[in-house]
Every structure is written in structure tokens, then in C-alpha cells.
Amino acid sequence: MKRKIALLLFISPFFGFQGQTQILKNLLGTSSSGPIPANEVLIQNFRTDLQELVQARYNNRLMGTTGYKNLSGHLEKRMQQLGLIRYGTVGYRSSFKFPVGRQLSVESKFYIEGKALHLNKDVLPMPFAPADENTAYLIPKVNEAHAPWTLPLPNDNITESNIARILKPTILNAQERGANAIYFYDDRNGSTLDLQDFAFKGADLDPDIRIPVWLISKKAWTDNFKNIYSVIPVNTVQRYKTTYEEGYNIIGLIDNKAEKTVLVMADYDQVLFDPENNPGANATASGVAALLQLSHILKAPEFKNYNYAFAAFSGSAKGQLGAKSFLNIPEMKSKIAYVVDLNAIGKLNANNDIFINGIASATRFRTAIKEVSEGYKPRVGMKYPYNASYNAFIESEIPTLSFSTGYPARPGGEDNITSINFNGMAQTLRFVVAVMSKVNQSGNIYFAKNNIEVNDEDLVIQKVPAPAVAKTLKTTTPKGPSSAQRLAQAKNNLKSNQPAGAKPRSNTPGAAAKLPVETPYYGASNIIIDFLGIGINELDKREGGAVIQSVASNSKGAQLGFQRGDVLLQIGSFPIFNAKSYLMTLERFKTGERAYYKVKKADGKTVMVDVNF
Template sequence: MLLQTLFLQGQYIPDFTPEIKQQLADRMYGHVSALAHDSMMGREAGTDGELKAMYYIASQFKNAGLQPLPDKNYWIPFNFSEGYTYKSGKISIDGKSYDQNEYFLYLNPLVNYNFSGNIFFAGHGLKDSDFNKLNPSFNKNIVIVIDINYTDTCADAANQQYMPLLESAVAKATSMNPEAVILVSSNVKKFPAIAGINLDKASPNIPVLCVGKTLSKKILKKNNSELHSECEFSKNEKTGYNVAAWIDNGKPTTLVFGAHYDHVGFGSSGSLSTDSAIHNGADDNASGTALLMELSRILYNSGTNKHNYVFVAFSAEEKGLLGSKAFLNQRIIADTSIIAMLNFDMVGRMNGTEQKLNILGTGTATEWDSLITAAYAGPVTIRKSESGTAGSDQMSFYLRNIPVLFFITGMHEDYHKPTDDAEKINRAGMADVLMIALKITEELDGLQKLNFVRGDTRGGDRNKRPGVTLGVIPDHAWEGKGMRIDAVTKDKTADKAGLLKGDIVIQIDDMTVIDIMSYMKALSAFKKGDKAKITYLRGQIENTVEVVF
């Protein structure tokens, strides 16, 4: 009855009464318990568990009175692949064939490697002049070859500048849309064939290969010769479902609220546990999805109508923000109409004694800081971070020049483990987050536009990780210098080196670590088997330990 009274007021409330807060907390906890039940099988995208969760969320939107988006059902399908499987492959030149894995490796796991074209030698591919003879935007029947022997700038492949330079060259080459890009080496001793490369900046649909010593010698002598590539492959395509509904007020501006509802299933991919068991993902992210559903119900019943309000439960976030990317690519809602996107991911573990909420993305619009200050003054402490590129679905919107906020109560040791269960949820804390989200929404209702600010995008896609890892969970709420460790995975690199939760990594070899982004960038300079010196603070004491990745 109290909730009904709240909804009939036709306006936002200044604060939740204890009775209303308890009812909302219980409702959200009920959603979390349902979504994080074993019967949902971990809600992995593309599985029956996801479908069960999808129907549950759609029914909640429908029961709340919200409508599907124009010409859509509540669930909106999209196809995705976690990577092609290549059964066989070969490259042919001058009538001779060379087999995959023995003579060359595929570096882009999401493309078809059947192509033909004439070899164009682009030198090191580091200068615009290396590509002068090519069309700047489209090069059909051209295979760009880059020599990865960067002796002029790097002593050998271990130099920390080497991979960033190579990534830049590949990005430039793929931007010209050739049939493929092939990496060869005129000095395999110092610059051997690479088995992997970060392709964040490269065009995603261009085949990229690296060849070994034998084929490098052959190709380097065959500029302008024709090259053929054949492969047998499986796309491993699956279907994911975003669940979306809206309050259509006929306005030119739209507020988008989002939360991913997928998790990692039985932990075959993405788990930080050695146990093969159902990963229920109560905090990650049944909590955010529960908040999203209750937020939609409150806004619908309040009658607020300053903007259109879109609510999306995204699929396949755990596989690289695929659901939010697909939603934007489908252009169901015009990017230009979206005033802002608010994302809720892991909002169920607020500390009961030190009530804090992390809001990331405050640097993506000039108005965010003052707006948040005006919206909420306590008792929960709000810790702000400017970056819009933290690894969740708001990043997809940020990269479309849309202001974003990312709400998260913090990381914990149950992250991506079977132990992330409903009984560990702080339901009262979730109600606090919901109240703060409502307050910020109320402030946004007084605006027709936010002034977008683009900052550092070095974070890249969530599914594009460094080639090596320490085996730790960074503390995304840490506001000091360095990368503070929030959890250490058993038997991984950091655990073996004796690093502990609370340690602050400040340097990796000669690379200074000032935040999570610089930590990730430093790791990208290493490959499996490399050694590195990790300098860290434990309390006020500086320590250094050598690790092997």
C-alpha cells in the first residue's frame, strides 16, 4: 500500500520513508533471488538460461505497464560469435601452398580468411608515405604486407614501444580496407612471428595474419605477385536477446537506463574460480537488472514526462559488451536523441558500515559534477571517477559521444565465482542506489541537453584484454595513485608472488602505474613467459618482486 501511495503522488519523493525503502529493498531482492537461482544456469548469453531470464525481465516490464520499443517485441535478438573455429587453412603463392599453424597464424579470430589479392609492400607501415600508392579508403584485390622488423626504433621485440608501434601500423593498414594485412619479418631472430596482437584500433572485418621465417622470405621477394588464401571455418554463431521497454512521452529527447542481465554460466569462460559450477551472478548483475526493473516501474507510475525513458537489460556484456553494441547498431533509438545513458552494474554489495557508491563517467559531460552534487547530499558517500571507459555497457554509448554514468558499489572476492549468491546482497544498499538514481534522473528532467566531453579511451573494449595478467581484480573505486588490488586469484601470477588484497601496484619494470588504464597499458607490453619486476606499496612500505607471466 505504501508503494502505491508513492506512485500516485505523480512526482519524485524527497526521500524514501523507512517503510517504502524496505518494500523496495524486498522487491529488488526478490528479483535478484529469481535471476540468480540455479534454474537460470548462470544466464550465459546464447543459452537456455539466458532465455529464462529474458522472459522474466520482459514480464516485469510488461506488468509495470511499459511498452516495447517501436516495431519490436520486448526481447530484441542479435547474432554474435565468440570466435571462429578454423579447421584448416593455406596460403598459395607461385603455385606453392603453405599450411596454417606450420607457416602462418590467424590473428583476427572473427573473420573469413578466404581472399585473393596482389601483394603491396608497405615497408614498416609506420608512415603515411608507406601507403601513398593506395586508395585511402578502399583497396579491393590488394593484400598489404608489413615488415615487423622495427630495428630502426626498437632493439628487439621485447622493447616496450614495439607492440604499440605494430598495433598502430596494423590499424593504419586495415583502415584502407584491403583484402588482408600480412605481417612478415626480415629479421626473425630479433622480431619473430607474433601469436597475438591487440586489434582494438584495427578495422574489425579485415583478415590479419602473421607468417614465419619461410613464408616471410617468399613474400618479401614477391611484391605485386598474386596471393591466395583458403580456409575452412565455423562461425560459431549464437543468438543473444536484449530486453527493452520504454515510456514514450513523445519528446525529442530520451534518457536510456541500462543493466546487463547475462553472466558467465558454468564458468567455462570468464570465471575466476577453478570450480566448474553454476555461477549465479547475484551482484553481477542480477542486482543492476533488479534495480533497472524497479526504476522503470517507479518512473512509469510517477507520471514524469520530461523525456522519453528507455530501459534496456543487455545480453552478452560478459562477452565484450556485445549486447549494448548491437542495440546501438540496430538504431532503434537515434543516437542524437539520447541525452544520457545511466548504467547499473554490480550495485548489490554496498558496505554496511561505510556506505559508499562509486559513480564513474562524471567527466563525460560538463554538467555531471554539479548535477550530482545538487541531486544528492547523503548519507551515502558518492565517490566520483571521470572515465567513461570502465568495462561495462555505458562504454558503448560513450564511444558514440553520449554522456554516461556508471553506478557500481564495488568489486569483491566473489566476482565471477560460484559464490556470488543472493544471500550476500545488501538489499538496503540497493534501495539507496535506487534513490540516488531517481534523484539524478529528477535533475536531468530539468535539462534538454548535456555537453559531452571525450576523455581518455585507452581502455578499449572489455573483451580486448592484455596478453598477460597478474591474476588480480583492480579496485575501480580507488582514487589514489597506482592500481590498488581488490582481490587476488588463487594460484595465479600475483598469488604466487605474494601480492595481497590492498597492495598498490605503482610500477611494472620501468613503466609507472598511475591508474588502472596505465596498469593495463603496461601489461600489454608483455607476453606469456616474460619476466617483470612489480613495484608495489603495502601500507607505507615499498616492495619489489619479480614475476613470470
């Protein structure tokens, strides 16, 4: 009975009885009047959902894992508990296919002078490289542009799990220098490499590699290539079979029988940084928890001018697969009024910074945000990070707003439930609802194709000081100082040894120059692991070096002393300006070359590290 009474109070109408100013006060305030519960209720609801979402059974919730499947089932149950209408192809679930890897097909062939070499014994095509047919004439070890290259395997301990990472720098270097295929041969002393040990079940295609890549066993190299010094014909055919699994979007609906639907969305499958130590409390779980709470709030009468779909998407790391499959539903694009994305909203700072992407996708968004900005600091977020699902909607020319309170600059195990600002989550949700309320009042929302530039200053109300009231002044002849005043001034001048009229000296020491403070990186993350096992965030655009986000245990980088938080300043003679600069500089070096890394450590000291590529 108590629950029924609470629900009736929660959805009680107020739109027709209060002015617009009072409505916004209810939305942005902390009282329980209006459609949003009091902060204490919101915080408890957020805490309950987050405590569940960070459980170990959901960890490593990448598509295809047990944690991912467990979480999909949990979200279906939550949407049923919330009374949402099923909006999936089967219940709340909409399925789509995603590739889990490429396996070698028997149709692959390798011929040298008309002789067929045995797959998985003599030669092996690499599944992370594209499939292609190549017919060419070559001289072994003579490498020219627009021809296949024969290159020696590096002296690393090559396994199925590390071969792509080890060979990639060499492949990219040869690719840029004109190679149209690469044949890596094993001519190492004492090598026991057996190509039959490479099963490559579930290997992904690397989008950076544009040419076919093969391995040649030590025996096949010795018998067919090593002692050849003339031109020989080589014909190769690479074929793979791509295997697929099912991914899931979980979608519920509030049906107000309206013509258009507002889509409220969050990604639920990605765990940024280290999924073993960081359960993704902020990175994905905070957005999902906010989405669930909004399904309560948007049932209020004043939001009935739209339907509301609540979608937990997956597959963003693989090119927004879930979002794109949703958009491929017939007539879906035409039904969406606009999109609200909730992405990492658990870290509201003391400045109340809320980062918003997609503001320029509709002209109404900027004014709606500005009108409710008092007490907040809305800011323009990073421009459309590619590994977030909401980009699929902007690319489809659907007005979209993505809200975030930002990611930490240096991840270090802090993305757990103890690091969440629950009061900040409640305040952020109030801000989102206030923006939606303003947007809903403006009628139809249209996508802005003119790409208007938006700055932080455009999102807040600029307070103009009241003009000073002019006073009528009496005109009087100024009197000079009295004799007593002149005597006191003379005594003070003698004490301070300053001439009359000079400003007195201050005993307060000058303000010390402020040390530069690291600007946190707010926006998306795409961690690239290099050949040393060092993780660099490809989307981090801060200048002044590349910040190491992670170092794999037992990796070459760990053995050389690299640590999370180190800043890479220079490699050899090449300065490192930012994360992208570092990744591009790696491509300048060939396997076997050496260079010194200039590294700034956490204590501010600079060290030089000798690295063998």
C-alpha cells in the same frame, strides 16, 4: 483484492496536493507516501529479484551461453508481469548479431618461391591476427623493419587454447619494432606439434595485433626455410569467415503519449571478475533489479510528462553492441529525452557515496543532483569507462547519467547476495528518483557539447554557518590576578618545572601517524590476463603498483606463488606505477628473457620472484 487496493494506494496522485519540499521528503525519506514504497517493501522486492538473478542457471551469462539465454527469457517474463508495453522488434526482445569467432577460409594461401604450402599441414594463419595480403622478399632468421619476421616458437606446451596468450607479447614487441608480418616456425627438439590439431572455432580478433601471423610446421620449416641463406620471395593471403550469433536487448515501455522518452537502462549479461564464484549480485543484477522497481515507481502521475523505456542491454563487453543496435533504430535518437543508467548499486557505504558518470553531458544534471543531495554524498565517477553500454549514448550526444555505488577494490568471492546492502539499494533508488523528478521539472534537456568540468564539491549544498550576532561589550579596565591567585600559579609552576605563562605539558601521547588506507577502485573493470595467468584490471588507475585481481589455477603465475591481492612494484629495472604501467612494461621483454618481479604480499613483506618470459 488486497493487491488491487495496494496498487491503487501505490499510484495515488500527490503532486497537486503537496508542496515541492514535501514531495522531495517523500522521495528521499522512508515513508510509503508518494510514489516510492516504504523501505521494507523495496528491500523485499529487491531481495526477491536478486535471489532469482543469482541462480546457477544464469551464471556465466556472457552472450551466447545457456545462462545468457535463460536470463533473457526471465527478463521478458518479468516485464510482462510488471505490465510494461512490448517495445522490442519481437515482443520485448530486440535482436542483434554479434561475432562469435573467425574460421579459416579455403581462400587463404602461402607461397614460397612460387611453391604452395598446404594449409593446416605445413602452415596455418592465426585467426586472432588481422587478414591481409603480404608479398615480400626475406632471408630466414634475418629480421628487419618493414619486412616479415621469422621467429622461433617458444618452448611452451602450445595448444589451441593458449597460443594467443603465449605469442602475444612477442607479436607486440615485433610489431612495435617494425615487423609487417610474423612467421613463427617450429624448430624445437622433439616437437610433436601438429597444425591439424588447431581448429580455431570461434577465435576472436585481437584488437592489439595489427599484423598477420602464421605458424610454420617443423617439416615445412626444415624443407623450405632452414637451410636458406639468400633472399626468397614469399606471398601470403589470409582469409577468414566470421560466424555470428544473436544477442538480445529486453525492452518494455510506459507510454504516456508524451513527445519524448526517458530511457532507464542496465547491463545484464556481464559478470565481472570470476563468474564461477561471483554470480554478479552487485556487478549487474543490482542494476537490473533497480530497473524493474523503477518501472513500478515511474507509473505515478507526477512522472507523466515523459514516456519511459526500460532496457536491459547486453553486449557491452564487445563494444556496446546492444546499446548501439538500439540507437540504430530509425528516429530512436531523436525520441530520447535523457538516459538513466543503473550500474552496480548494491554496495552503498557508510558515507552514502553515490558515484555518478555523465554529469557534464547536460547542464541541468549538476543542479538537479545538488538540489537533492542532502543526506547523500554524490561523487563524480570514473570518466566514461569504455566497457559500459551508457557510453554509446554519450558518444551519440544524448544526455546520460550513470549511477553506481562502486565496485570492491579487491574482488574475492564477495559479489554474492549476502554482500548486498539492501537498505542502501533502497536509499540509492530514492536518490535516483529524486534526481529524475528534479530533471523532469526543467523542460527540455539538451546535450552539453562544451565538456564542462564537474567536481565533487559541485554536487552538494555547501552549508554556510550563520553569521555571529555582534554583542555590545562594556569597556572595563582588566584587573590583575589576586595575591591568592598569584600564589597558586607559582605553586603550579614549581610542580611542572615550567616558567610562568608557559602552556602546561600534556601527558597524552602524540597521535600516531595514520597508515595509508587502500583507496577502493570505483568504476568499470576490464580484466587482462597476461602470459603468467595473472589478471590485471586495465582500468584501475590507482598509483603505487598494479594490484593482481586474479590468478588462474594451474597457471605459471600460480606455480610461482603469485596470489590475488599481491601488488606488483617492479620488473627488472622498470618500476610499476599502476595497472597500465604493468601491461606496457610487459611489452619490453622478449620471449626467453628473464627478470625479477618485485612483489608486495598481503602481509606487507616484499619478495622477489624470478620469471622466465
